[in-house]
Amino acid sequence: xxxxxxxxxxxxxxxxxxxxxxxxxxxxxxxxxxxxxxxxxxxxxxxxxxxxxxxxxxxxxxxxxxxxxxxxxxxxxxxxxxxxxxxxxxxxxxxxxxxxxxxxxxxxxxxxxxxxxxxxxxxxxxxxxxxxxxxxxxxxxxxxxxxxxxxxxxxxxxxxxxxxxxxxxxxxxxxxxxxxxxxxxxxxxxxxxxxxxxxxxxxxxx
Numbered sequence: 521x522x523x524x525x526x527x528x529x530x531x532x533x534x535x536x537x538x539x540x541x542x543x544x545x546x547x548x549x550x551x552x553x554x555x556x557x558x559x560x561x562x563x564x565x566x567x568x569x570x571x572x573x574x575x576x577x578x579x580x581x582x583x584x585x586x587x588x589x590x591x592x593x594x595x596x597x598x599x600x601x602x603x604x605x606x607x608x609x610x611x612x613x614x615x616x617x618x619x620x621x622x623x624x625x626x627x628x629x630x631x632x633x634x635x636x637x638x639x640x641x642x643x644x645x646x647x648x649x650x651x652x653x654x655x656x657x658x659x660x661x662x663x664x665x666x667x668x669x670x671x672x673x674x675x676x677x678x679x680x681x682x683x684x685x686x687x688x689x690x691x692x693x694x695x696x697x698x699x700x701x702x703x704x705x706x707x708x709x710x711x712x713x714x715x716x717x718x719x720x721x722x723x724x725x726x
Contacts, residue, residue, distance in 0.1 A: 556586035556589055559581045559582035560589070563575045563595070572603050575599055579596050580596070588619070591635060593615040594613070594638045594641075596608075597609045597610070597612035610645065610646060610649050614642075616639070616642045617643050617665065636670055640666045641670075641673075644663065644666045644673050644679075647662035647676065651679060656683040656686050656687050663677075663683070664680070674700065674705055677699040678696070678700060680696045681696035685716060690717075693717075696713070697713050697714065
């Protein structure tokens with residue numbers, strides 16, 4: 521029995537080395553974007569199993585092979601959000617949005633409905649973060665990006681209204697109120713913003 525085990529050990533080592541060499545050859549000869557996509561597909565499988573740490577590791581490998589594939593930044597942000605790491609979530613969302621705004625790289629961003637919604641989601645989350653930090657102009661820019669890419673985020677008009685009020689730009693804030701009324705699918709937000717104008721408009725109520 522001991523002899524059989526000792527005979528198997530070299531075979532196991534050889535098989536392991538062969539496997540590593542095969543992976544290296546795949547990395548060398550398969551086009552980089554394809555290899556990155558393989559990692560991304562595998563990461564999705566682990567994400568479906570709720571194995572977020574492993575999924576994150578694989579998405580990062582995908583980014584290593586193709587840093588320009590913007591959707592990976594979004595997926596990493598989502599995963600870090602699920603793990604409760606808001607700092608990393610927002611950092612990857614910022615990378616995702618930056619790539620979409622970079623005129624030298626915008627051609628790399630694939631245009632379809634899902635990615636527009638993902639982009640709007642990331643921009644909205646970043647806008648909320650900048651609002652909390654008191655960086656109202658940056659927040660407004662991100663909320664504008666939100667509504668430009670998706671009509672699902674009526675809240676962005678409300679948030680822009682609040683940020684304009686905090687900046688003392690009441691005419692622009694009222695424009696956002698008109699947008700809310702026009703969309704008319706979030707009456708609670710419309711009433712909240714209207715109420716804000718009835719009180720002292722320069723005093724934040726949030």
